[in-house]
Structure formats: structure tokens, C-alpha cells
Amino acid sequence: MKHGVFGRKLGRNKDERRRLFVILTRSLLETGRVRTTLAKAKAVQPAVEKLITKAKRGTSGALRQITKTLSDSGAYNKLLEMAKVRFTGRTSGYTRIVRLGARYGDASEMVYLEFVDAEPEKIQTTVTKETKALGKDSGQARKAIKHVGKVEEAEVVSEEKPKKPSKVSKKSK
Numbered sequence: 001m002k003h004g005v006f007g008r009k010l011g012r013n014k015d016e017r018r019r020l021f022v023i024l025t026r027s028l029l030e031t032g033r034v035r036t037t038l039a040k041a042k043a044v045q046p047a048v049e050k051l052i053t054k055a056k057r058g059t060s061g062a063l064r065q066i067t068k069t070l071s072d073s074g075a076y077n078k079l080l081e082m083a084k085v086r087f088t089g090r091t092s093g094y095t096r097i098v099r100l101g102a103r104y105g106d107a108s109e110m111v112y113l114e115f116v117d118a119e120p121e122k123i124q125t126t127v128t129k130e131t132k133a134l135g136k137d138s139g140q141a142r143k144a145i146k147h148v149g150k151v152e153e154a155e156v157v158s159e160e161k162p163k164k165p166s167k168v169s170k171k172s173k
Contacts, residue, residue: 008043021047024113026075028095029082033114041097041113048113052094055083086117 010017024044028034034041051069054062063080070076087094098112 008039010039010043022070025051026070026072028113028115029075029078033112035100035110035112037103038097038099038109038111041111045095045097045113049092049094051079052083052087053092055079056087058083082115086115090117 007017010020012020020040021044024034024036024040025048028044028048036044047069051066054066066079067076070079094116095113096116098114100110100112102108103110
């Protein structure tokens with residue numbers, strides 16, 4: 001019998017457990033929210049919080065440990081970016097667990113593991129037909145777009161859709 005084993009086993013051996021934690025951490029960093037079981041979320045949450053704290057610290061040793069843990073440059077870069085921008089005013093408590101209820105198949109408690117702070121919103125603009133008709137380079141179009149928000153280039157959001165031909169009913173034949 002192994003006494004004093006730290007952490008949750010989750011019915012896996014050491015390597016499988018470590019791999020599960022890495023996969024859940026990567027997907028949380030990529031999407032911002034992961035749907036998983038309560039036991040897995042409680043096991044992964046402290047590991048994610050420690051990674052964010054190390055990324056905020058930014059020393060070479062801490063960054064080496066993050067690289068060793070994640071072993072994915074995309075997730076590594078995303079973590080460093082989030083630590084600089086998103087979590088500057090927060091010292092701890094970066095994630096939360098939101099309960100969803102029991103899973104239908106085995107009644108296991110399902111949860112969302114997500115970041116506490118909302119992701120910074122990107123400014124979006126809408127270009128109407130009038131501003132599109134004015135042209136991209138005209139001053140009037142820039143003024144029309146400017147009141148919505150500062151944007152380098154705006155995307156066309158509203159365009160006319162072609163009408164579908166009406167269906168012929170059987171009675172008219």
C-alpha cells in the first residue's frame with residue numbers, strides 16, 4: 001500500500017495522469033473553457049494556477065518549467081500573453097469551476113473549468129451600405145466608421161442576400 005500519495009489518481013497510472021493534465025491544460029489555454037468531470041477539474045485547477053503564476057513571474061527558471069510541462073509552443077506563447085495582459089491585476093484565483101449537473105450515462109458530475117476574467121473584447125465595427133458606397137479612402141467613410149470605434153480596417157457585415165424563388169404549390173398545377 002502506498003501511503004501519502006499526493007493528488008487524485010483518477011483511475012490512471014502516473015504517465016496517463018500527467019498526459020491528461022497536459023491535454024486539459026492545453027485545451028483550457030486555447031479555448032478558455034473546458035467541459036470535464038468535477039474530479040478532473042479539481043485535479044487540474046491547481047496545476048493551471050501554478051503555471052499562470054510562473055508565467056507572471058517570468059524568470060528563466062520558471063519559463064523553463066512551463067516549457068517542460070506544456071511542451072507546445074502555441075500553448076506556451078498563449079500562456080505568456082495571457083499572463084502579461086489578462087492577469088496583471090490578479091494575484092491568484094485565475095480559474096473557476098462552474099457546475100453543470102450530472103452526465104446522463106453514468107451520473108458523473110460535469111463542470112466547466114474556465115478563466116475568471118473575461119477575455120478582452122476586440123472592437124468591432126459595422127459598415128453599412130452608405131459607407132461602402134462612399135468608398136474606403138474617402139473622408140466621409142472614415143468619419144462614419146470613426147464614431148463606432150477605432151479600427152484599422154472594417155469588415156462588411158450587412159449585405160443584401162439574393163431572394164429565393166418561391167415554391168409552386170401542388171394545388172396550382
